[in-house]
Amino acid sequence: MLSPLPPALTIVPPNRPLVGRVSPPGSKSITNRALLLAALADGTSRLTGALKSKDTTLMAAALRQMGVTVDEPDATSFTVTSIGRLQQPSGPLFLGNAGTATRFLTAAVATVDGAVIVDGDEEMRLRPIGPLVTALRSLGIDAICPTGCPPVTIHGNGSFGSGRVEIDAGLSSQYVSALLMAAPLGHGAITVALTGKDIGARGYVDLTLAAMRAFGAEVEQLDAGTWLVQPTGYSATDFRIEPDASAATYLWGIEALTGGRIDLGVAADAFTQPDAAAQAVIAQFPNMPAIIDGSQMQDAVPTLAVLAASNNRPVRFVGIANLRVKETDRIRAVANELNRILPGLGTEEGDDLVVAADPNLAARSRPARIETYHDHRIAMSFALAGLKLSGITILDPACTGKTYPEYWDMLAGLGVELQPTT
Template structure:
């Protein structure tokens, strides 16, 4: 199935009820399971990733297929390693290509017993849940923050707690901070000094919790307003003072002509008349999930860019660096990778590679569909393959587009 997406107007106005944060929802689900919380978290994300994790945690089975849900794979691996029993966890073919050896090695050092069913270092896994004993683990700080968060979430429940000594540059620090802040909301004390995080053995304290709106989902509306000629969008239940690191984009988009005003019921985005920068340079080491948003925006606005801090993009739902290069070339933009974890574009459009109606492959990656669709506001007509991949994080995306005047046609 494909969707043909077109913009019926250059002005967008509306009120959008953003999805709840998938990142917060998934962490809170694990915390609630660890402390047998009698309170059900309010406003949980209805994304595929959160549904898969929730179903696994409440399942009577000992075998789980989490599909494309990377967070669920990492978090469940750590969680099940300390739950007595014999468990199997698998996923999609892409998931079987995504490495998990670093997390498995770390858990086995703590006393877990985890075996590879097919290929060393990759899912599927057989997990024999057991008693874990804490120690100091040394980990490369540039690995996926999901490995680190998975270990931190179970750290208070491990005998003697856990100390993580992170070496080198820390990738996606904001997601590690999010994990620790949520743990603190449920009574956990910790220390983060330099590159060392220490979590003593202690009990999570059950309590009520409401999940806030998703800042990663908000990024596509910032992108749309930056591309529109004028308009205002109210993003309901979104807070500038947020637990989520992606709230930083409110500052980024000021230079792209989008102002953020906190209201009682959300954030109002409005268009300013400020001039655009000659070139954009961003380090995405804290916010890798918005890299696709910014790359698509820059090509649509003809703004050259240099992006760094993107090392983890190669092990996401797809190799996002290669995917961006492939799909942006359909707009005539040759995006280069100057070094590992970098993307650059000089602003040149090659008409010989530009397609009249680009057909965007999504590579089983929700953020490809979400980031490319807004480009129609720059005058493009697009076809999006496998459009329902957005249900991984933003199930109502296409309906929200229609609400503000986009035309979305099934092909």
């Protein structure tokens, strides 16, 4: 065990194929959806295969503040008992930089009878939530958000209302998911409609709908951008959470970079999460396509970009403007850190990311201390570079605890030498 983690870790290239069996952690996206839906359901729900990480811990803590009993019988399970309604907390809900928890709860707490403040850390206070707040107001919900980013103050009246709500989901599909999950607690049917065709990672809306239906919601998709949700409330259920596809991209990347074989215990086509589409692209390494549309597999883009650095041809990533409003501006962060490895390797062109690519990168690169910007995906993706390039040091490796607390132990378990540094 690498605990506690040092301020920095230097990865020593293994110079051999990495082979082994690794079970990815549970899906963060599905875990946080299931936690919320179980909290909105009357009775006791048992969630298995769940992720225990910083983000899901923050969600569980917020639910406990609102009267929900959340027990943790083992390392991958939650038992959630609720009366089917959230109660007014005694203080603000602090959600760190957990985007899913913040957006989902901003809508859900509108069903509380009383005022609730949804807040986060300094990074979360820079992440936009204005479109969701505007949508809530259109339902007659008293929502106050002076900066367009958290904190948000919601004055709930015990119901999510009824009627039609329109949402601009160009920045994040999480706005749509937030409205959909709260809609069964309305006093009448609610129609959720997109105001345009653009939506970040539509596949995550499908995850939301599947989870809602598992907890008893009745949702009808009227067309590609409109859903009708009945005021059924939710019923407690036992729910199995699949492994995290975003985490799996690092394991597929390990295979590709080292010529190894990692048994994940689950086939790529068995995932329902959109990031699983990255496997087909990774499988083409070192001949990945010249243009990669990352719009529907956004969290996989940093992984793909690190692989692209050693590709046989340059790669342009398109459809990734939403990466600018993640935990950090990931387009800029990836470009910056690629250029630490080799100047000119990464370039921002508008909202595209162009990776110059150099199949001989291992011979030309230089030692680099990778700034992670408190972003777990920057840390985990650039650690892959260290499997081929000497001198890659990851700063603030503990930030991976947001979604993959065992990441460094996984690498060590595969035989990768990790040198603590300062």
